[in-house]
Amino acid sequence: MTDVVVGRLADFPAGTHKVVEAAGRQIGVFNIAGSLYGLPNVCPHQTGPLCQGRAATGTLTADREGAWKPRWVMEGEVIACPWHGLEYHVPTGRCLAYPEITLRRYEVTVRGDDVVVTVGGRRP
Amino acid sequence: MAVESQPKPQARRTPLSDLLIVDSDVHVHESPGALAPYCDGPWDVALRNVADVPERYLDIPGFSPGGDGTLTARFPTSHEASRMVHTPEQMAAELQAINVDLAVLFPDHLLKLAVLPQADYAAALARAYNAWLVDQWTSRHAALLGAIVACPQDPEDAAREIGRYADDPSVVAVYLPCAGLDPLWGHRRYDPIFDAAQNARLPVLLHSVTVTSPVFPFNNHGFDTEFARHATSHTFAIIANLVSMVSTGVVVRFPDLKIGVTEAGISWMPFVCNRLDKEYLERRREVPFLTERPSHYVKRVYVATQPIEEPERLRDLVTLMELYDGEDTTIYASDWPHHDFDHPMKLNQVPFSEEQRRKVFGENALELFGIDRAGRRR
Numbered sequence: 001m002t003d004v005v006v007g008r009l010a011d012f013p014a015g016t017h018k019v020v021e022a023a024g025r026q027i028g029v030f031n032i033a034g035s036l037y038g039l040p041n042v043c044p045h046q047t048g049p050l051c052q053g054r055a056a057t058g059t060l061t062a063d064r065e066g067a068w069k070p071r072w073v074m075e076g077e078v079i080a081c082p083w084h085g086l087e088y089h090v091p092t093g094r095c096l097a098y099p100e101i102t103l104r105r106y107e108v109t110v111r112g113d114d115v116v117v118t119v120g121g122r123r124p
Numbered sequence: 125m126a127v128e129s130q131p132k133p134q135a136r137r138t139p140l141s142d143l144l145i146v147d148s149d150v151h152v153h154e155s156p157g158a159l160a161p162y163c164d165g166p167w168d169v170a171l172r173n174v175a176d177v178p179e180r181y182l183d184i185p186g187f188s189p190g191g192d193g194t195l196t197a198r199f200p201t202s203h204e205a206s207r208m209v210h211t212p213e214q215m216a217a218e219l220q221a222i223n224v225d226l227a228v229l230f231p232d233h234l235l236k237l238a239v240l241p242q243a244d245y246a247a248a249l250a251r252a253y254n255a256w257l258v259d260q261w262t263s264r265h266a267a268l269l270g271a272i273v274a275c276p277q278d279p280e281d282a283a284r285e286i287g288r289y290a291d292d293p294s295v296v297a298v299y300l301p302c303a304g305l306d307p308l309w310g311h312r313r314y315d316p317i318f319d320a321a322q323n324a325r326l327p328v329l330l331h332s333v334t335v336t337s338p339v340f341p342f343n344n345h346g347f348d349t350e351f352a353r354h355a356t357s358h359t360f361a362i363i364a365n366l367v368s369m370v371s372t373g374v375v376v377r378f379p380d381l382k383i384g385v386t387e388a389g390i391s392w393m394p395f396v397c398n399r400l401d402k403e404y405l406e407r408r409r410e411v412p413f414l415t416e417r418p419s420h421y422v423k424r425v426y427v428a429t430q431p432i433e434e435p436e437r438l439r440d441l442v443t444l445m446e447l448y449d450g451e452d453t454t455i456y457a458s459d460w461p462h463h464d465f466d467h468p469m470k471l472n473q474v475p476f477s478e479e480q481r482r483k484v485f486g487e488n489a490l491e492l493f494g495i496d497r498a499g500r501r502r
Contacts, residue, residue, distance in 0.1 A: 046467040053202035060199065072199070084464065085203030 048083030310368030
């Protein structure tokens with residue numbers, strides 16, 4: 001496992017994300033309400049630059065409990081690939097359309113003012 | 125979608141970067157202001173009048189009215205669904221990045237040419253677009269080849285346009301708009317277009333786009349969602365027009381005319397072949413000019429792959445192609461830069477034989493467009 005300092009905490013304000021380079025990998029680092037998450041910047045669908053798009057958003061859901069009415073949920077937690085729009089839940093890496101797909105997640109920690117991405121380990 | 129069933133790369137497979145890739149459908153961005161200098165009066169005045177109108181995706185009032193993006197609620201997303209290509213340099217660089225060697229250019233806004241009710245305006249737009257396409261794009265980059273548009277509202281003028289560009293080395297096809305078209309392309313009023321294309325040795329390529337319009341099969345307001353309308357509109361339009369062209373005898377009246385269809389995927393082809401053959405058993409006397417069973421003519425049509433279906437078992441795509449004997453007629457298309465474009469890597473995951481792969485990615489398109497591997501017309 002390798003720890004890579006990818007910037008200062010101030011570089012990742014809440015509600016934003018950006019793509020960083022760590023040990024040869026492109027990783028999208030997201031700050032969602034003060035929690036940091038790391039996802040690969042490649043969509044397994046057609047290799048699109050998953051994390052290079054605009055800000056993470058919410059998405060729509062509907063279920064029996066809600067009488068099948070659509071609701072806007074997961075505000076700020078969903079990234080859609082800029083190429084084809086395949087949606088992922090950033091905190092879990094879960095693909096919303098295809099549950100068999102879960103992205104690997106990189107551990108992102110704060111040490112002092114530094115943001116550190118851990119690469120090369122097992123999936124958290 | 126099949127991320128789990130990617131075949132292991134075989135050692136002797138030619139890498140995509142070394143394979144000839146002909147992209148049969150990419151889109152340039154034409155604006156009213158850009159076309160105005162190429163447009164006959166008085167329509168140039170109308171184009172300049174909307175040149176500064178804020179543009180929604182493929183939707184400018186008085187130019188390309190009524191896009192899908194204006195009918196449905198718009199929620200925020202990071203999906204960049206409105207990519208555009210503004211210059212040949214941008215196009216060449218972006219296509220090179222996905223290993224495309226040669227590409228056939230279609231418009232953005234003029235995908236909706238057929239919905240314009242003013243025939244003279246539509247014909248003037250088509251002439252302006254064709255002149256602009258050759259002057260600004262295809263004459264400036266050897267890898268960029270043109271599909272000139274045939275204006276369905278004025279078939280005689282469209283035929284003259286085809287004659288005008290018949291010998292242009294950078295024009296390799298005639299684009300037939302399908303969105304909002306009425307009547308369908310099998311109608312005899314379009315015979316001058318097919319005659320001109322056949323004489324010019326230019327294939328015709330049908331291309332649709334999602335619109336909601338009173339004309340069949342775009343009366344899709346019965347669907348509640350864009351999911352349903354977009355999922356079906358291209359394919360419905362291609363099926364409707366192809367069945368029309370077979371059932372009115374275009375395919376026999378113009379035996380040397382090559383026909384291609386774009387942006388409908390491939391999985392509907394076995395259905396059309398089998399369904400028409402079944403109907404032919406009972407109703408041959410209604411189409412007595414067909415001397416072969418209908419699938420014979422349908423199978424001669426070139427089918428562009430995008431948006432390629434993504435079944436869990438990707439080998440199903442090989443089976444689908446074989447069901448319509450499509451090894452020599454299936455052609456790769458990306459639809460770059462549109463929101464549902466296909467990167468070559470996706471088609472490359474399909475377990476084609478190496479020969480099928482070479483044909484589908486490039487060699488079949490060389491036959492359709494009558495070009496050599498450098499894009500020169502033969």
